[in-house]
Amino acid sequence: MIRLMMIGDVFGRAGRRALKDNIPGLVRDEQIDLVLANGENAAGGNGMTRENAREIFAAGVDVITMGNHVWNKKEIINYIDKEKRIVRPYNYPPGTPGTGFGLFKTKNNDMVGVVNLSGRVFMPELDCPFRCADQVIPILREETPVILMDFHAEATSEKAAMAYYLDGRLSAVCGTHTHVQTADERILEGGTAFITDVGMTGPRDSVIGVKKELVVHKFLTQMPQKFEAANGLYQFNAVIIDVQRDTGQAVAIKRIQNYE
Amino acid sequence: MIRLMMIGDVFGRAGRRALKDNIPGLVRDEQIDLVLANGENAAGGNGMTRENAREIFAAGVDVITMGNHVWNKKEIINYIDKEKRIVRPYNYPPGTPGTGFGLFKTKNNDMVGVVNLSGRVFMPELDCPFRCADQVIPILREETPVILMDFHAEATSEKAAMAYYLDGRLSAVCGTHTHVQTADERILEGGTAFITDVGMTGPRDSVIGVKKELVVHKFLTQMPQKFEAANGLYQFNAVIIDVQRDTGQAVAIKRIQNYE
Amino acid sequence: MIRLMMIGDVFGRAGRRALKDNIPGLVRDEQIDLVLANGENAAGGNGMTRENAREIFAAGVDVITMGNHVWNKKEIINYIDKEKRIVRPYNYPPGTPGTGFGLFKTKNNDMVGVVNLSGRVFMPELDCPFRCADQVIPILREETPVILMDFHAEATSEKAAMAYYLDGRLSAVCGTHTHVQTADERILEGGTAFITDVGMTGPRDSVIGVKKELVVHKFLTQMPQKFEAANGLYQFNAVIIDVQRDTGQAVAIKRIQNYE
């Protein structure tokens, strides 16, 4: 069995602290083989600096996936091509810096495929994530049947459709982007683990990571509002997924919510 | 203490069956004082017929709230004004059939205020739900501090902002619309219970209620696709909230997921 | 010189009548070599039946282009593959019925390439129209430098960006979809004729073709509203473009607005 942990969008300073506080214990106690985290909000809510990425890897993350905020810190364009442990949504146009999938070795030398895709409903205009999945999964399956997708999308329908579409072809479809963990984790008929959203790892007393009074003010006034990451205690949101080494089928998915 | 149960979007035949199977036992075992359900998808996914409403009330629901699908079955325009137990989003323009809030008596003769509002992010262009809440809540509070809002919205940020904005002014903000239950139920500092989404009561093996192959086909082809409610076993999604009779403050919120 | 006429979205009965009344005279007086019309609203506003297509061809249209309403009349799926004179947006997924570009002969046996693409801003989630143009134009240019694109899009920025992106690679970029003719027709530096929107050929006293009181009611009430084509007198909106036979460069573009 291979045990994967996927951590929901890491948001700002509180999110990064949550990684340091939680990953070592979980890896040890839960015997996790590979740790993934969505890093699109690592830099105070928007994007991820090189320094953020270093901090996240140092905290025990093996692979960082991204989302619609991937380019918010422009410096990522300079380092993403060199850092193969960062995977950005595959469905950006060809020629986009970085890569959309990768193969990663666990501590026990097992190979795990990782894909990142962005949804298109209420999201940027990218290539069709369903057809992109059709392209990428066979490439990864040549190396390993153990494959996890971070599907970064807004609409619950698009996420569920993706999971059903791919059921049996990969180990897990983990939704991200809404910053709220859903209570619908399950193993689909074909053996694919699915959760609509893993949630957020960041400041708890916030509106999806942002200082709540700023978001409320924005809704009340409809005027432009600079958002800032909230301070204070963190929440750590993740899922742990058990996958059969030889078939790539998931046999268990468990939600994690830790609090400071 | 007053115990309220809010049931997530009732979807089609399976959803209506779930109500009959689950409400009586829950009301008895959990000692529930008032049962609310979102009915916007009662008629096979779109809208609610008069017959659907009768069936839902007969199953033990005391108040039906609605959402963006409220007008999909046109006949509702004919009966919504006579049926005071149906509450549609308040932020439709003045003159819209039906009403957006109401006062309802529990079995023990306690008064409970109910408001329904629709979000505006990725949703129809209605009046500002925040300012509408500011209007309605004082009216209800003249009668009772025990007030529950069904905030029918897509974006997690809009739902959380609403809950924080109203914290301490009403008993509960229950999100609906995404059809996926979230795992973030909690009592905010001011005593307002909050969950981003209560989830869906309808066919489990589906994409948010719809036959999954139809939704997948729609995403793959981008061609118009008539959606049909899925068949098969149901899920029942709800929350149970305990509210202090005299202060209106919530002291507990518990998620319910029952399966056929 | 080759003279092309592109007619804006043909809307309902009034639009079809406008074709019969206007095309013969214009073809004769203006010496037009090829007549194109956008037919996505031919059937009372939504889609195009086989009978509509026959009527449009009989009125003197040589090529029908389409848009986001292409599939509204489902019967088109049955006849679009047999009728090579219908060109639907190319950027639907591979496998979609119909074709997205074609080569057509003028009365003088000159070859004209036609491409239809849909924008993505405020529109359905299709493949990137810019990259699709990069694919199609070279294919057509192997046969002829005289190429006209119907770019069916909402946002003025996307239409202008497309025209500048393709300037010098094809003869004309004609915007459609908004149903309002723009006054910005011009020849770009590289020799490509451009207009943001050709306009609508349909009922004049209407809101973009629809009975105006229905549209106003929809905006006022935010309730679902069945739209119907307006009656009454028509407007005929088109552009006439002169293209050099050997270079494919446009030398003139002229707007046409005829009224009943």
Add this chain to the structure above:
Amino acid sequence: MIRLMMIGDVFGRAGRRALKDNIPGLVRDEQIDLVLANGENAAGGNGMTRENAREIFAAGVDVITMGNHVWNKKEIINYIDKEKRIVRPYNYPPGTPGTGFGLFKTKNNDMVGVVNLSGRVFMPELDCPFRCADQVIPILREETPVILMDFHAEATSEKAAMAYYLDGRLSAVCGTHTHVQTADERILEGGTAFITDVGMTGPRDSVIGVKKELVVHKFLTQMPQKFEAANGLYQFNAVIIDVQRDTGQAVAIKRIQNYE
């Protein structure tokens, strides 16, 4: 007769230069009584500084209307309440800085009412512009029947619906926001002048004012792109409307397109 000139969105340096070059001659030759201009893009595309406003007034503009970019230069919050000649969209929430309508005297001491509203289709979530118009127009009509609306909106349907809804109640509905002048100026049955979009006064060789290569790059890459105002020669887009002093009915509307 009162002659009004409404100038389309003034974009950046080229737009401001166009005002200085064109207004004096037009006012003199066309005998214009009141000059209005949309200023939301005056500051290099985004918002309007105090200095921009001074420059625009000095160029001969009597009233500046705004749009969705009104708040992009934050300093406007400080000066908009003192400068009554700036009118921002009325349908922002109560309490928003500035005002949404005003009464202005022409050179001959005639009173002209001006309203600014923002559409809601593909635009920010503001109050219903139709119901806001119902509120404002009677207030202005108590002083004068000569009333011009700048309806800043994206969708052609929303603009046309507004014009038909208000036909006979005000002198003119001038659409702005798309930056492309439409060729549909006309007087409606009830005597209201209407044009879907007045167009843009700014750099001609651009994508709606922005350096075209930046916009093309944005569409091709879907990566964030800082937009900059284009340089070079300007275009000046406006309409001139003749209104009967005593009835407020428009009798003529004429489009203006001047080029450097």
